[in-house]
Amino acid sequence: MSGICGYFRQDGRHIEEQVFADMLFLLERQGPDDQAYWQNGSVALGHTLLKTTRESEHEAQPSTLDGKTWLTADARIDGRVELIAKLHSKDVTVSQSVTDDHLILHAYAVWGADCLEHLIGDFAFILWDEKQKQLFCATDHMGVSPLYSAQVRGGFLVSNNLTAIRAHPQISNVLNEQAIGDYLMFRLNFTPDSTSFRDIKKLPAGHSIIVNQDTMRMQQYWSVPKPDYKRRTxxxxxxxxxxxxxxxxxxxxxxxxxxxxxxxxxxxxxxxxxxxxxxxxxxxxxxxxxxxxxxxxxxxxxxxxxxxxxxxxxxxxxxxxxxxxxxxxxxxxxxxxxxxxxxxxxxxxxxxxxxxxxxxxxxx
Structure with missing residues (x-):
């Protein structure tokens, strides 16, 4: 999967460029086909590309449609025909060969954070909304594509690679004893938003997170629906x-x-x-x-x-x-x-x- 990372200085200061460079370096193995980043003062997004589809041959991330909303994503968007038809109904013209990252950007432009109600597939993405001055991050319904985050003094880190988060000098090596205990006894972690490290959180499946200068808000956008039984042959x-x-x-x-x-x-x-x-x-x-x-x-x-x-x-x-x-x-x-x-x-x-x-x- 492609590597993605984001760093947002909520205190308004410029990001530490060396820290962000270290995060990108640790993502190179995930994306041997291309590496790029976008930075604007207190926020930066990085991407290391692994081409896995015909459409990804034309990806150039971090990407934008208008210079105001920027995205880095590890995504395979399914149900593309249906999603493109929905966008066409909203007077948004996109081709059938549109890249997955642009599909997410178009969906966000139309529905905002509610775009998650229209996206299916395996995806994790980090989106910067310049107008709202906030990060919008999400992982797919089943959590196939992971997303990790950590709060540091004056800032917020996010990546689909836990090791990249650890590149920040404020992230300690202190283990999460509860998670380690779960692993040793049950081979799984019973707390979906925790990791083996005390300072690093994992975004649970079917959740999104919005981070601005003052707050960080996580919400669940999907859960397994109750079965709607119908009499059928x-x-x-x-x-x-x-x-x-x-x-x-x-x-x-x-x-x-x-x-x-x-x-x-x-x-x-x-x-x-x-x-x-x-x-x-x-x-x-x-x-x-x-x-x-x-x-x-x-x-x-x-x-x-x-x-x-x-x-x-x-x-x-x-x-x-x-x-x-x-x-x-x-x-x-x-x-x-x-x-x-x-x-x-x-x-x-x-x-x-x-x-x-x-x-x-x-x-x-």
């Missing part, structure tokens, strides 16, 4: 699910080459089958599947099923085995260190799968 349920499933997969097919994990189980098999169907309809030039074989001595339950499915769907399959673990010498400096503990093992096959998939999808 089995055929109607199947038809609706099939339509939604196809659209959700299609929304993620915005490159000419697609990589997918294929374990041989029901979930990944269903997704891979839909990718093959959409490929045959012209949604992508090719689809590549990957599966992970365990080290020798452990039962290999997935590979035979994955191979049978790939053959049936006429999809190339690469198998990566887990016999070689990546040890400490694979960690290349502080930017490669995970900011918080995780039970996920650092194995070379996982990174090789990502690297191979990225190399095949490098051209849009």
């Amino acid at each position: 089995q055929a109607q349920y199947l038809e609706e699910f099939g339509s939604l499933f196809k659209q959700s997969v299609a929304d993620r097919m915005r490159t000419d080459s697609i990589g997918t994990h294929l374990s041989g189980g029901m979930d990944s098999t269903s997704i891979t089958a839909m990718l093959a169907e959409l490929r045959n309809e012209g949604g992508a030039n090719d689809v590549n599947a990957y599966t992970h074989a365990p080290p020798i001595g452990r039962p290999n339950l997935e590979q035979p099923y994955a191979e049978a499915i790939a053959q049936k769907l006429n999809i190339p399959l690469r198998v990566f085995n887990g016999k070689d673990r990546v040890l400490a010498n694979d960690i290349d400096g502080i930017a490669d260190l995970p900011p918080e503990p995780s039970f996920a093992q650092r194995e070379s096959p996982r990174f090789k799968i990502f690297a191979d998939s990225a190399s095949k999808s490098s051209s849009f």
